[in-house]
Amino acid sequence: MNREGVQMYVDKSNYKREKKQALAHLLIVAFVTLVTFLFIGIAGKQLGKHFFLLKLVLGGSSLFSLTYYIFINRYPTVLSTIRKFILIFLDIVALTLSIIILKEQGLFLLPFYILIVMESGVNFGLGYFYFSMSLSAVSWVLLLSYSEYWKMHSDTVAIFAITTFLIPLVYLRKMMHLHEKQELLHETLMHSDYDANYDTLTGLANRKYYDAYMKELLKEKAFFALLFIDLNKFKAINDTYGHDIGDEVLIEVAKRLTLSIAEEDMLARLGGDEFVIITKRKKVFLDKFLEKLEHLTIGDHQVEDVTVRIELSIGVSLYPDDSKSETFLRKYADEAMYIAKKEPNKYHVFYEEIKSSEDSF
Numbered sequence: 001m002n003r004e005g006v007q008m009y010v011d012k013s014n015y016k017r018e019k020k021q022a023l024a025h026l027l028i029v030a031f032v033t034l035v036t037f038l039f040i041g042i043a044g045k046q047l048g049k050h051f052f053l054l055k056l057v058l059g060g061s062s063l064f065s066l067t068y069y070i071f072i073n074r075y076p077t078v079l080s081t082i083r084k085f086i087l088i089f090l091d092i093v094a095l096t097l098s099i100i101i102l103k104e105q106g107l108f109l110l111p112f113y114i115l116i117v118m119e120s121g122v123n124f125g126l127g128y129f130y131f132s133m134s135l136s137a138v139s140w141v142l143l144l145s146y147s148e149y150w151k152m153h154s155d156t157v158a159i160f161a162i163t164t165f166l167i168p169l170v171y172l173r174k175m176m177h178l179h180e181k182q183e184l185l186h187e188t189l190m191h192s193d194y195d196a197n198y199d200t201l202t203g204l205a206n207r208k209y210y211d212a213y214m215k216e217l218l219k220e221k222a223f224f225a226l227l228f229i230d231l232n233k234f235k236a237i238n239d240t241y242g243h244d245i246g247d248e249v250l251i252e253v254a255k256r257l258t259l260s261i262a263e264e265d266m267l268a269r270l271g272g273d274e275f276v277i278i279t280k281r282k283k284v285f286l287d288k289f290l291e292k293l294e295h296l297t298i299g300d301h302q303v304e305d306v307t308v309r310i311e312l313s314i315g316v317s318l319y320p321d322d323s324k325s326e327t328f329l330r331k332y333a334d335e336a337m338y339i340a341k342k343e344p345n346k347y348h349v350f351y352e353e354i355k356s357s358e359d360s361f
Contacts, residue, residue, distance in 0.1 A: 017021075022080060024068060024123070026065045026066060026069050027060055028115070028119065029065040030062060031066075032095070032109075033062050033114055050164070064086075064087070064090050065087070069137060076343075084120075084124050084128055085128070085131060088116065088120050088124075088128060088131060088132050088135065089135060091114075091116050092132065092135045092139055093115065094114060095109060095112055095113065095139070096139040096142060096143065098243050099143065099145060099147075099150070100142075100146065100150070102148045102228050103147075103149040103150075104149070106150075107156065109161070110156075110157075110160040113139075113160065113164045114163065114164050114167055114168070116132055116136070117129065117132045117133055117136060117164060117168050118167070118168055118171075120132040121168060126176065129168065129172075133164075133165065133168065134163055136161075137161070140157055140161045141155055142276065144157060171201055196208060197209040197212075198271045199268075201247060201250060201251065201269075202250055202251055202253075202254035202266055202269050203254065204254050204258075204267055204269045204275070205266065205267065205268035205269070206268060206269060206270075206271075207268070207270045207271060209268055210266070210268040210270065210276060210278075211240070211279065213268075214278070214326050215322050215326075217278065218319075218324070218326060221320075222280065223280065223282070223318070223319060223320070223321075224278055224279065224280045224318075224319050225278070225279050225280075225281065225283075225315045225316055225317070225318050225319075226277075226278055226316065226318075226329050226330070226333045227273040227276060227277040227278070227279070227290075227314055227315070227316050227333065227348075228274070228275075228276055228278070228314065228315045228316075228317075228330070228333040228334050228336070228337045229257070229271060229274070229276065229277065229312050229313070229314050229337070230251075230274055230275075230312065230313050230337055230341070231249070231273040231310070231311070231312050232311040232312060232313055232341065233311070234246065234249070234272075234273040236340065237249060237308055239351075241303075241306055241308070245304075245306055245308065247300065248301075248303045249301060249303065249308055249310065250269075251342060252271065252301045252310070253273075253275070253297065253310060253312075254267075254269065254275075256297040256310075257275060257277070257293070257294050257297060259296055260289075260292055260293040260296045260297060261293075262279075262281075264279075264280060265277055265278065265279045265280075266278040276333075277293075283318065283321075286316070289309070290314065290316075290347075290348050293314075294312075294314075294347050294348070297310065297312060298310060298312065298347065300313055312347060313337050313338075313340040313341040313347060313348070314336075314337060314340060314347060314348035314349070315332075315333040315334060315335065315336030315337025315338070315339070315340055315348070315349055315351065316333060316336055316349070316350045316351065317329045317330075317332035317336065317350075317351045318332040318350070318351070318352065321352065322351050322352060322355075330352075332351040333351065335351065335354065336349040336350060336351040336353075336354060337349070339354060
Protein backbone atom coordinates (compact mmCIF):
# COMPACT_ATOMS: atom_id res chain seq x y z
CA MET A 1 0.00 0.00 0.00
CA ASN A 2 1.21 3.49 -0.81
CA ARG A 3 1.65 5.21 2.61
CA GLU A 4 1.65 8.73 1.20
CA GLY A 5 -1.62 7.98 -0.55
CA VAL A 6 -3.17 6.65 2.65
CA GLN A 7 -2.02 9.75 4.56
CA MET A 8 -3.53 12.05 1.94
CA TYR A 9 -6.76 10.10 2.11
CA VAL A 10 -6.78 10.26 5.93
CA ASP A 11 -6.17 14.03 5.79
CA LYS A 12 -9.15 14.45 3.47
CA SER A 13 -11.32 12.34 5.79
CA ASN A 14 -10.19 14.33 8.84
CA TYR A 15 -11.15 17.50 6.98
CA LYS A 16 -14.64 16.12 6.31
CA ARG A 17 -15.00 15.19 9.98
CA GLU A 18 -13.86 18.63 11.14
CA LYS A 19 -16.24 20.23 8.66
CA LYS A 20 -19.16 18.36 10.27
CA GLN A 21 -17.93 19.37 13.73
CA ALA A 22 -17.74 23.01 12.64
CA LEU A 23 -21.36 22.87 11.47
CA ALA A 24 -22.46 21.24 14.75
CA HIS A 25 -20.58 23.92 16.70
CA LEU A 26 -22.22 26.69 14.67
CA LEU A 27 -25.67 25.27 15.47
CA ILE A 28 -24.85 25.03 19.21
CA VAL A 29 -23.59 28.63 19.34
CA ALA A 30 -26.70 29.78 17.48
CA PHE A 31 -28.85 27.96 20.03
CA VAL A 32 -26.97 29.48 23.00
CA THR A 33 -27.31 32.94 21.43
CA LEU A 34 -31.04 32.43 20.92
CA VAL A 35 -31.57 31.33 24.54
CA THR A 36 -29.53 34.27 25.81
CA PHE A 37 -31.51 36.77 23.74
CA LEU A 38 -34.72 35.36 25.18
CA PHE A 39 -33.40 36.25 28.63
CA ILE A 40 -32.37 39.66 27.32
CA GLY A 41 -36.01 40.22 26.41
CA ILE A 42 -36.98 39.41 29.98
CA ALA A 43 -34.19 41.40 31.65
CA GLY A 44 -33.69 44.09 29.00
CA LYS A 45 -34.73 46.98 31.23
CA GLN A 46 -32.38 45.90 34.01
CA LEU A 47 -29.37 45.55 31.73
CA GLY A 48 -29.25 49.17 30.65
CA LYS A 49 -25.85 50.08 29.18
CA HIS A 50 -24.75 46.43 29.19
CA PHE A 51 -27.42 45.53 26.61
CA PHE A 52 -25.30 46.66 23.63
CA LEU A 53 -22.15 45.00 25.02
CA LEU A 54 -23.93 41.66 25.42
CA LYS A 55 -25.31 41.81 21.90
CA LEU A 56 -21.82 42.61 20.64
CA VAL A 57 -20.29 39.64 22.50
CA LEU A 58 -22.93 37.15 21.35
CA GLY A 59 -22.95 38.50 17.82
CA GLY A 60 -19.16 38.27 17.69
CA SER A 61 -19.21 34.66 18.89
CA SER A 62 -21.83 33.69 16.32
CA LEU A 63 -19.99 35.57 13.59
CA PHE A 64 -16.73 33.82 14.43
CA SER A 65 -18.45 30.41 14.39
CA LEU A 66 -19.91 31.18 10.98
CA THR A 67 -16.54 32.47 9.74
CA TYR A 68 -14.89 29.32 11.08
CA TYR A 69 -17.34 27.12 9.16
CA ILE A 70 -16.80 29.10 5.94
CA PHE A 71 -13.03 29.19 6.49
CA ILE A 72 -12.70 25.43 6.92
CA ASN A 73 -14.70 24.89 3.74
CA ARG A 74 -12.36 27.11 1.74
CA TYR A 75 -9.02 26.58 3.51
CA PRO A 76 -9.18 23.12 5.10
CA THR A 77 -5.46 22.65 5.78
CA VAL A 78 -4.62 25.99 7.41
CA LEU A 79 -3.91 26.10 11.15
CA SER A 80 -6.51 23.51 12.14
CA THR A 81 -5.34 23.14 15.75
CA ILE A 82 -5.10 26.90 16.40
CA ARG A 83 -8.61 27.40 15.01
CA LYS A 84 -10.02 24.94 17.54
CA PHE A 85 -8.25 26.53 20.52
CA ILE A 86 -9.46 29.99 19.45
CA LEU A 87 -12.99 28.68 19.03
CA ILE A 88 -13.09 27.20 22.55
CA PHE A 89 -11.53 30.37 23.97
CA LEU A 90 -14.14 32.64 22.37
CA ASP A 91 -17.00 30.36 23.42
CA ILE A 92 -15.99 30.47 27.09
CA VAL A 93 -15.22 34.21 27.01
CA ALA A 94 -18.62 34.96 25.44
CA LEU A 95 -20.37 32.69 27.96
CA THR A 96 -18.58 34.26 30.94
CA LEU A 97 -19.33 37.84 29.85
CA SER A 98 -22.98 36.92 29.26
CA ILE A 99 -23.26 35.47 32.77
CA ILE A 100 -21.61 38.55 34.32
CA ILE A 101 -23.91 40.95 32.47
CA LEU A 102 -27.17 39.00 32.91
CA LYS A 103 -26.56 38.51 36.68
CA GLU A 104 -29.39 36.38 38.12
CA GLN A 105 -30.66 35.44 34.65
CA GLY A 106 -27.14 34.20 33.93
CA LEU A 107 -27.82 31.28 36.26
CA PHE A 108 -29.50 29.49 33.37
CA LEU A 109 -26.30 29.76 31.29
CA LEU A 110 -23.95 28.15 33.84
CA PRO A 111 -24.72 24.59 32.62
CA PHE A 112 -23.28 25.55 29.22
CA TYR A 113 -19.79 25.32 30.77
CA ILE A 114 -20.38 21.57 31.03
CA LEU A 115 -21.60 21.46 27.43
CA ILE A 116 -18.52 23.30 26.11
CA VAL A 117 -16.10 21.13 28.10
CA MET A 118 -17.78 17.88 27.06
CA GLU A 119 -18.17 18.95 23.43
CA SER A 120 -14.51 19.97 23.12
CA GLY A 121 -13.41 16.64 24.59
CA VAL A 122 -15.67 14.42 22.52
CA ASN A 123 -15.35 16.27 19.21
CA PHE A 124 -11.80 17.64 19.28
CA GLY A 125 -9.78 15.44 21.63
CA LEU A 126 -8.40 15.21 25.15
CA GLY A 127 -5.97 18.11 24.74
CA TYR A 128 -8.87 20.44 23.97
CA PHE A 129 -10.81 18.92 26.89
CA TYR A 130 -8.05 19.87 29.36
CA PHE A 131 -7.76 23.32 27.78
CA SER A 132 -11.49 24.03 28.11
CA MET A 133 -11.47 22.81 31.73
CA SER A 134 -8.56 25.13 32.59
CA LEU A 135 -10.18 28.06 30.81
CA SER A 136 -13.47 27.42 32.64
CA ALA A 137 -11.62 27.53 35.96
CA VAL A 138 -10.12 30.91 35.04
CA SER A 139 -13.60 32.13 34.05
CA TRP A 140 -15.05 31.24 37.46
CA VAL A 141 -12.26 33.14 39.15
CA LEU A 142 -13.15 36.15 36.98
CA LEU A 143 -16.83 35.76 37.88
CA LEU A 144 -16.00 35.92 41.57
CA SER A 145 -13.47 38.73 41.14
CA TYR A 146 -15.24 41.18 38.82
CA SER A 147 -18.95 40.59 39.41
CA GLU A 148 -20.43 41.86 42.68
CA TYR A 149 -23.57 39.80 42.09
CA TRP A 150 -21.71 36.50 41.60
CA LYS A 151 -19.33 37.31 44.46
CA MET A 152 -22.42 37.42 46.66
CA HIS A 153 -23.56 34.09 45.17
CA SER A 154 -20.20 32.37 45.24
CA ASP A 155 -21.84 29.20 46.58
CA THR A 156 -23.84 28.85 43.33
CA VAL A 157 -20.70 29.37 41.23
CA ALA A 158 -18.85 26.81 43.36
CA ILE A 159 -21.62 24.23 42.89
CA PHE A 160 -21.56 24.62 39.10
CA ALA A 161 -17.75 24.67 39.07
CA ILE A 162 -17.60 21.39 40.99
CA THR A 163 -20.28 19.91 38.73
CA THR A 164 -18.44 21.03 35.60
CA PHE A 165 -15.28 19.32 36.88
CA LEU A 166 -16.89 16.18 38.25
CA ILE A 167 -19.13 15.21 35.33
CA PRO A 168 -16.33 15.25 32.71
CA LEU A 169 -13.88 13.62 35.16
CA VAL A 170 -16.33 10.78 35.79
CA TYR A 171 -16.47 10.21 32.04
CA LEU A 172 -12.77 10.95 31.40
CA ARG A 173 -11.74 7.32 31.43
CA LYS A 174 -14.60 6.41 29.14
CA MET A 175 -13.73 9.35 26.88
CA MET A 176 -10.11 8.20 26.66
CA HIS A 177 -11.23 4.66 25.83
CA LEU A 178 -13.73 6.01 23.33
CA HIS A 179 -11.04 8.10 21.61
CA GLU A 180 -8.73 5.11 21.38
CA LYS A 181 -11.49 3.04 19.82
CA GLN A 182 -12.47 5.89 17.49
CA GLU A 183 -8.87 6.35 16.32
CA LEU A 184 -8.43 2.62 15.75
CA LEU A 185 -11.76 2.34 13.94
CA HIS A 186 -11.05 5.49 11.94
CA GLU A 187 -7.64 4.17 10.87
CA THR A 188 -9.12 0.78 9.92
CA LEU A 189 -11.93 2.39 7.93
CA MET A 190 -9.53 4.75 6.19
CA HIS A 191 -7.28 1.91 5.12
CA SER A 192 -10.27 -0.13 4.00
CA ASP A 193 -11.79 2.81 2.16
CA TYR A 194 -8.41 3.65 0.65
CA ASP A 195 -8.02 0.08 -0.63
CA ALA A 196 -11.46 0.32 -2.23
CA ASN A 197 -10.82 3.65 -3.97
CA TYR A 198 -7.08 3.73 -4.71
CA ASP A 199 -4.70 1.63 -6.74
CA THR A 200 -2.25 -0.21 -4.47
CA LEU A 201 0.58 -0.23 -7.05
CA THR A 202 0.70 3.45 -8.02
CA GLY A 203 -1.26 5.11 -5.20
CA LEU A 204 -3.54 6.78 -7.75
CA ALA A 205 -7.33 6.76 -7.65
CA ASN A 206 -8.87 3.68 -9.24
CA ARG A 207 -11.87 3.04 -11.50
CA LYS A 208 -14.33 3.04 -8.60
CA TYR A 209 -13.12 6.47 -7.51
CA TYR A 210 -13.24 7.69 -11.11
CA ASP A 211 -16.86 6.54 -11.52
CA ALA A 212 -17.95 8.30 -8.30
CA TYR A 213 -16.01 11.46 -9.20
CA MET A 214 -17.48 11.58 -12.70
CA LYS A 215 -21.00 11.11 -11.34
CA GLU A 216 -20.62 14.11 -9.03
CA LEU A 217 -18.86 16.18 -11.69
CA LEU A 218 -21.69 15.77 -14.19
CA LYS A 219 -24.09 17.28 -11.66
CA GLU A 220 -22.11 20.53 -11.77
CA LYS A 221 -22.81 20.89 -15.52
CA ALA A 222 -19.59 22.85 -16.00
CA PHE A 223 -16.95 22.46 -18.71
CA PHE A 224 -14.26 19.81 -18.27
CA ALA A 225 -11.93 17.72 -20.41
CA LEU A 226 -11.62 13.95 -20.17
CA LEU A 227 -8.17 12.60 -21.09
CA PHE A 228 -7.76 8.88 -21.74
CA ILE A 229 -4.08 7.88 -21.58
CA ASP A 230 -2.56 4.61 -22.74
CA LEU A 231 1.12 3.61 -22.76
CA ASN A 232 2.59 2.72 -26.14
CA LYS A 233 4.09 -0.76 -26.52
CA PHE A 234 3.58 -1.61 -22.85
CA LYS A 235 2.87 -5.26 -23.67
CA ALA A 236 6.25 -5.44 -25.37
CA ILE A 237 7.91 -4.07 -22.20
CA ASN A 238 6.27 -6.80 -20.10
CA ASP A 239 7.13 -9.52 -22.62
CA THR A 240 10.74 -8.37 -23.00
CA TYR A 241 11.73 -7.39 -19.46
CA GLY A 242 9.09 -9.05 -17.27
CA HIS A 243 6.19 -7.80 -15.18
CA ASP A 244 8.40 -6.47 -12.37
CA ILE A 245 9.97 -3.98 -14.78
CA GLY A 246 6.50 -3.28 -16.17
CA ASP A 247 5.24 -2.42 -12.68
CA GLU A 248 8.19 -0.06 -12.14
CA VAL A 249 7.33 1.67 -15.40
CA LEU A 250 3.70 2.11 -14.30
CA ILE A 251 4.84 3.60 -10.99
CA GLU A 252 7.18 5.99 -12.82
CA VAL A 253 4.42 7.04 -15.24
CA ALA A 254 2.10 7.71 -12.28
CA LYS A 255 4.76 9.95 -10.72
CA ARG A 256 5.35 11.86 -13.95
CA LEU A 257 1.64 12.35 -14.59
CA THR A 258 1.16 13.57 -11.01
CA LEU A 259 3.85 16.20 -11.56
CA SER A 260 2.01 17.36 -14.68
CA ILE A 261 -1.36 18.07 -13.13
CA ALA A 262 -2.70 20.73 -10.78
CA GLU A 263 -4.31 20.11 -7.38
CA GLU A 264 -7.83 20.50 -8.78
CA ASP A 265 -7.25 17.90 -11.53
CA MET A 266 -8.24 14.25 -11.03
CA LEU A 267 -5.81 11.49 -12.04
CA ALA A 268 -6.72 7.80 -11.90
CA ARG A 269 -5.45 4.45 -13.11
CA LEU A 270 -8.31 2.51 -14.69
CA GLY A 271 -6.32 -0.71 -14.93
CA GLY A 272 -3.33 -2.14 -16.77
CA ASP A 273 -1.55 0.70 -18.56
CA GLU A 274 -4.68 2.86 -18.86
CA PHE A 275 -4.82 6.19 -17.03
CA VAL A 276 -7.36 9.00 -17.03
CA ILE A 277 -7.16 12.71 -16.19
CA ILE A 278 -10.11 15.02 -15.69
CA THR A 279 -9.31 18.71 -15.79
CA LYS A 280 -11.54 21.78 -15.51
CA ARG A 281 -9.06 24.02 -17.33
CA LYS A 282 -10.57 26.29 -19.94
CA LYS A 283 -10.47 25.00 -23.48
CA VAL A 284 -7.95 27.62 -24.57
CA PHE A 285 -5.36 26.26 -22.08
CA LEU A 286 -5.71 22.57 -22.96
CA ASP A 287 -3.06 22.47 -25.71
CA LYS A 288 -0.47 24.00 -23.40
CA PHE A 289 -1.43 21.56 -20.62
CA LEU A 290 -1.07 18.59 -22.98
CA GLU A 291 2.33 19.81 -24.15
CA LYS A 292 3.50 20.04 -20.54
CA LEU A 293 2.10 16.60 -19.76
CA GLU A 294 3.86 15.04 -22.74
CA HIS A 295 7.12 16.84 -22.04
CA LEU A 296 7.23 15.64 -18.42
CA THR A 297 6.05 12.08 -19.09
CA ILE A 298 7.60 10.96 -22.38
CA GLY A 299 11.23 9.90 -22.19
CA ASP A 300 13.64 7.21 -21.06
CA HIS A 301 13.37 5.57 -17.66
CA GLN A 302 16.18 3.60 -16.03
CA VAL A 303 15.05 0.48 -14.11
CA GLU A 304 18.01 -1.38 -12.63
CA ASP A 305 20.25 -1.98 -15.67
CA VAL A 306 17.41 -1.60 -18.18
CA THR A 307 16.54 1.60 -20.06
CA VAL A 308 12.87 1.71 -21.01
CA ARG A 309 11.36 4.24 -23.37
CA ILE A 310 8.08 5.71 -22.07
CA GLU A 311 5.62 6.97 -24.66
CA LEU A 312 1.90 7.48 -24.48
CA SER A 313 -1.21 8.22 -26.51
CA ILE A 314 -3.92 10.59 -25.28
CA GLY A 315 -7.52 10.90 -26.42
CA VAL A 316 -9.48 13.97 -25.34
CA SER A 317 -13.25 14.47 -25.20
CA LEU A 318 -14.94 17.62 -23.91
CA TYR A 319 -18.02 18.23 -21.80
CA PRO A 320 -20.49 19.46 -22.98
CA ASP A 321 -19.05 20.05 -26.48
CA ASP A 322 -18.76 16.38 -27.46
CA SER A 323 -21.42 14.94 -25.17
CA LYS A 324 -23.16 15.34 -21.82
CA SER A 325 -23.15 11.60 -21.21
CA GLU A 326 -20.32 9.91 -19.31
CA THR A 327 -20.69 6.81 -21.49
CA PHE A 328 -20.22 8.73 -24.73
CA LEU A 329 -17.47 10.97 -23.31
CA ARG A 330 -15.53 7.85 -22.34
CA LYS A 331 -16.23 6.25 -25.73
CA TYR A 332 -15.12 9.35 -27.65
CA ALA A 333 -11.95 9.81 -25.56
CA ASP A 334 -11.14 6.13 -26.14
CA GLU A 335 -11.65 6.49 -29.90
CA ALA A 336 -9.44 9.58 -30.03
CA MET A 337 -6.75 7.76 -28.04
CA TYR A 338 -6.59 4.90 -30.55
CA ILE A 339 -6.38 7.38 -33.41
CA ALA A 340 -3.43 8.99 -31.60
CA LYS A 341 -1.72 5.57 -31.42
CA LYS A 342 -1.80 5.32 -35.21
CA GLU A 343 -0.52 8.83 -35.80
CA PRO A 344 3.31 9.03 -36.03
CA ASN A 345 4.90 11.77 -33.91
CA LYS A 346 1.53 12.78 -32.51
CA TYR A 347 0.70 11.93 -28.92
CA HIS A 348 -2.77 13.40 -28.44
CA VAL A 349 -5.97 13.76 -30.46
CA PHE A 350 -9.15 15.68 -29.63
CA TYR A 351 -12.39 13.92 -30.49
CA GLU A 352 -13.61 17.15 -32.09
CA GLU A 353 -10.83 16.68 -34.69
CA ILE A 354 -12.37 13.32 -35.61
CA LYS A 355 -15.81 14.89 -35.84
CA SER A 356 -14.51 17.66 -38.05
CA SER A 357 -12.85 15.22 -40.45
CA GLU A 358 -16.02 13.11 -40.62
CA ASP A 359 -18.18 16.20 -41.27
CA SER A 360 -15.94 17.22 -44.17
CA PHE A 361 -16.78 14.06 -46.11
